[in-house]
Amino acid sequence: MTTVARGFTVRQHLICLRGITWREGLRFVHQRERFISALVRPLVWLFIFAAGFRQILGVSIIPPYDTYVLYEVYVTPGLIAMIQLFNGMQSSLSMVYDREMGNMRMLLVSPFPRWYLLVSKLLASTAVSILQVAAFLVVAELWGVDLPPWGLVAVIPALVLVGLMLGALGMLLSSMIKQLENFAGVMNFVIFPMFFASSALYPLWLVQQSSPMVYLICRLNPFTYGIELIRFSLYGKLDPIALVVVVVMTAVFMIGAIVAYDPARGLLVRRGGGPG
Amino acid sequence: MTDDGAAPALAVSGVSHAYGARKALDDVTLAVGQGQFTALLGLNGAGKTTLLSLVTRLFDTKVGSISVLGYRIDREPGEALRQLGVVFQARTLDLDLSVRENLLFHASLHGIGGREARERTAEVLADVELAERARDKARNLSGGQMRRVEIARALLHRPRLLVLDEPTVGLDIASKLAIVTHVRTLVRDRGVAVLWTTHLLDEIEPSDNVVILHQGKCMAAGLVSDVIAQNGSNSLRGAFTSLTGSREMVA
Numbered sequence: 001m002t003t004v005a006r007g008f009t010v011r012q013h014l015i016c017l018r019g020i021t022w023r024e025g026l027r028f029v030h031q032r033e034r035f036i037s038a039l040v041r042p043l044v045w046l047f048i049f050a051a052g053f054r055q056i057l058g059v060s061i062i063p064p065y066d067t068y069v070l071y072e073v074y075v076t077p078g079l080i081a082m083i084q085l086f087n088g089m090q091s092s093l094s095m096v097y098d099r100e101m102g103n104m105r106m107l108l109v110s111p112f113p114r115w116y117l118l119v120s121k122l123l124a125s126t127a128v129s130i131l132q133v134a135a136f137l138v139v140a141e142l143w144g145v146d147l148p149p150w151g152l153v154a155v156i157p158a159l160v161l162v163g164l165m166l167g168a169l170g171m172l173l174s175s176m177i178k179q180l181e182n183f184a185g186v187m188n189f190v191i192f193p194m195f196f197a198s199s200a201l202y203p204l205w206l207v208q209q210s211s212p213m214v215y216l217i218c219r220l221n222p223f224t225y226g227i228e229l230i231r232f233s234l235y236g237k238l239d240p241i242a243l244v245v246v247v248v249m250t251a252v253f254m255i256g257a258i259v260a261y262d263p264a265r266g267l268l269v270r271r272g273g274g275p276g
Numbered sequence: 277m278t279d280d281g282a283a284p285a286l287a288v289s290g291v292s293h294a295y296g297a298r299k300a301l302d303d304v305t306l307a308v309g310q311g312q313f314t315a316l317l318g319l320n321g322a323g324k325t326t327l328l329s330l331v332t333r334l335f336d337t338k339v340g341s342i343s344v345l346g347y348r349i350d351r352e353p354g355e356a357l358r359q360l361g362v363v364f365q366a367r368t369l370d371l372d373l374s375v376r377e378n379l380l381f382h383a384s385l386h387g388i389g390g391r392e393a394r395e396r397t398a399e400v401l402a403d404v405e406l407a408e409r410a411r412d413k414a415r416n417l418s419g420g421q422m423r424r425v426e427i428a429r430a431l432l433h434r435p436r437l438l439v440l441d442e443p444t445v446g447l448d449i450a451s452k453l454a455i456v457t458h459v460r461t462l463v464r465d466r467g468v469a470v471l472w473t474t475h476l477l478d479e480i481e482p483s484d485n486v487v488i489l490h491q492g493k494c495m496a497a498g499l500v501s502d503v504i505a506q507n508g509s510n511s512l513r514g515a516f517t518s519l520t521g522s523r524e525m526v527a
Contacts, residue, residue: 008354008387011387012388012389019383019385019389020381022384026377031372102367105334105364106362110386112387
């Protein structure tokens with residue numbers, strides 16, 4: 001009997017990553033309603049909400065803008081981040097569904113290290129979120145939202161980082177949710193508070209004038225920093241604080257998810273149920 | 277430890293596991309030899325699925341040790357899992373993907389890609405006589421066909437140990453017979469070791485090895501004939517009843 005070779009080559013790691021990304025992409029393509037709702041949600045905000053607020057809400061000259069901008073322009077980075085937030089949570093929902101249906105077990109019994117499988121899944125989910133953002137930006141451009149063309153390229157690294165942060169948060173949440181039915185709580189306690197208590201819809205200086213307490217909450221919300229990272233990148237600028245917060249929070253959420261899915265320490269085992 | 281050919285396909289030694297205060301497994305020891313068919317027999321709640329969750333590293337082994345072809349699942353999980361094909365009791369196919377896509381995805385999870393993955397997919401599907409369903413969505417298959425695809429998938433990376441958790445539950449007689457026959461052929465013709473968990477006596481043959489698990493404890497292990505003789509019974513049903521005090525075993 002021959003001794004079996006130990007470990008996997010770099011090529012095999014890439015095959016695994018490509019397979020996980022391919023599956024995530026296929027599921028996205030097969031679930032057309034998911035794509036449509038991912039696109040319609042921010043467009044409703046852009047077409048209706050922004051049109052209404054355009055006349056009410058004045059946006060003064062604040063970085064990264066060099067001049068006054070229309071409300072549609074201001075709100076666009078927030079809506080981009082919103083797409084990635086929903087995608088991260090959708091990915092989390094799909095992990096809970098996979099766990100309930102048993103699909104997740106096949107991923108977890110792969111011989112690749114579990115951290116690598118989770119990171120691959122996270123990268124795959126981020127790639128899908130960037131495709132959604134690209135579709136949204138095409139429609140926004142047609143709607144008249146004026147963004148610098150080179151900004152659409154400069155924003156890509158920011159989209160990767162923010163997608164990773166929100167995907168990692170979703171993954172961590174998925175490890176804490178025992179049943180699909182409990183997912184509604186994520187909507188109420190994670191998505192809505194994160195979105196509204198941020199700089200997505202209104203500049204923080206306006207929030208500060210209205211309520212110092214809400215301003216503080218917005219400042220503590222990592223989603224705010226994700227939005228600002230995207231906003232500055234769209235104009236070829238860098239918000240260093242936003243970059244640091246996003247990188248640190250991505251690491252924190254990712255480590256939390258890896259620990260939660262670790263068979264030795266995982267929350268799944270502590271709860272007395274299997275990950276499948 | 278490396279696989280030197282002498283190691284059993286599966287070695288479980290002194291394994292215990294608890295869910296909070298409830299003990300699911302208590303000092304379980306068993307072995308499955310290479311190229312051997314072993315039935316893990318027990319009623320619902322005996323601890324069979326928990327044991328398989330430990331063998332597949334879904335749960336961590338905290339007490340005792342588990343080795344697959346000599347590789348400790350806690351110390352060398354990658355090597356151990358490469359030797360292992362798994363068919364879980366619950367359906368684990370992605371219903372939104374085609375049969376072929378499910379298998380290609382599994383191949384990638386074992387680092388197999390490109391032409392090799394496509395060839396192996398065609399090969400294992402032909403083995404379970406489902407080549408013509410390759411492009412069908414998994415959700416359009418019958419229960420028996422899904423199970424055969426899951427077995428094909430478990431064999432795609434050519435494992436030397438196949439564990440199946442009550443694979444015939446919920447299937448009709450014809451599907452059940454097809455699966456049992458196919459798995460026994462794998463043992464006979466390809467030397468694949470099999471751990472087959474069941475609560476159905478008619479799935480066990482006199483020449484098989486059997487392990488009887490009851491309330492988390494290993495009550496007996498060995499050739500069916502030896503287990504019967506050791507308990508002074510005249511059938512496996514009799515031995516099981518005498519060991520467990522239960523008459524609930526089916527068929």
